[in-house]
Amino acid sequence: MAPDPPEHRDGTGPGMPQATGSGRITWAALPDEVTAPIERLLGGKVVRANSQPGGFSEGLAARVRLANGRRAFVKAASSLTAPAVAEHHRREIAISQRLPREVPAPRLLETYDDGVWVALVFEEIPGHLPAQPWQRDELDRVLAAVTDVARVLTPSPVDAAFLGKPRLGGWLALANEGGVKQAEALSPWAADHFDELASLEENASLAGDTLLHGDLYPFNIMLTAERVFVIDWPHAWVGAPHCDVVTLLSSASLSGVDPQPIADSHPLTRDLDPVRINEVLAMHAGFLLRTAGLFGPAADPHIVNMMVALGLASLRWLRERL
Structure with missing residues (x-):
């Protein structure tokens, strides 16, 4: 051990x-072919992205702000570089879609999965x-x-x-x-x-x-x-x-x-x-x-x-x- x-x-x-893993990446490190469809789902250009503490998943975990003022929290991982995390993200999508609204969990707004990259877009929780x-x-x-x-x-x-x-x-x-x-x-x-x-x-x-x-x-x-x-x-x-x-x-x-x-x-x-x-x-x-x-x-x-x-x-x- x-x-x-x-x-x-x-x-x-x-x-x-x-309590934060060392495998986090920034929004800028995501390939354009991933950020572009996520921005389309969000309905605007991301102008600020702040990586967040807490958790050990490799990949992106960031609060983002769009040019139109909208805010969200985005998680993303690659099946090539972090296959286990990508599968966890797919599993989380399925679970989050089934959670009742009464559960105090962030609401899943959008998802993206091209077979390699998988991303989840949640409502931003203005907390700590x-x-x-x-x-x-x-x-x-x-x-x-x-x-x-x-x-x-x-x-x-x-x-x-x-x-x-x-x-x-x-x-x-x-x-x-x-x-x-x-x-x-x-x-x-x-x-x-x-x-x-x-x-x-x-x-x-x-x-x-x-x-x-x-x-x-x-x-x-x-x-x-x-x-x-x-x-x-x-x-x-x-x-x-x-x-x-x-x-x-x-x-x-x-x-x-x-x-x-x-x-x-x-x-x-x-x-x-x-x-x-x-x-x-x-x-x-x-x-x-x-x-x-x-x-x-x-x-x-x-x-x-x-x-x-x-x-x-x-x-x-x-x-x-x-």
Whole structure:
């Protein structure tokens, strides 16, 4: 597995690691044969484009302003240079088109796909990412919004078969890959409790009919004065309504927030069998730590560090619960 920064080895630290990937490109770097049709869809010439922080997708992620004053947010990626990201964009198009208007997500305005380049044009949200480390009032706003989103998205408006399985789990795969030694490099506790982690994953019950975001971290949240918006939906899946809030709370521990008292009072977790939370934490950590270990030397160090920090944060909370 890839090493993590020392300040995050126990799942704690001064807030989240660097939350923007290093593979972003500018509007000016897009080929003319891509920018021209996007401008036609927008109905004007782009005169300003500002790349935005947050998230790890390669390609474009920029707020744009047109000569006619219109504003929008544009994401774009090439299937040749970033095939996985391009496919995520296509998946996000399909999901965004199915989200009810009541969901606090940016409205998808236009799409472009020439088979190589794929772009999404969203309404611009005049907001900001949550402060890191978390400010408690902002965290409380987001936690309340997560409850509302789960209510609106139950039952799921998107077919579970279309979405497939969640990005959770990794201990069972690691067991087949000789992963105990790999795990020990990051977390001696995980190596000592490897069988227990694998058992939590193997026996997990995540069944439900709620559409979950599947990637609910601060860099996928936008705050305005009035609303909380959840952005970037390519990893959505259908399951138990508590899963998003558990992963969000585990990530908040990187800001020094104790997640347990919040879980004890939050409407999506307070009445759960404690094992249900333990299962999500184990599977969350397993996915992140195994995936981080699969990256080669050319991988974006920001995403590797983020995955390791988030995975260790889940392990730390799980360790305290057990």
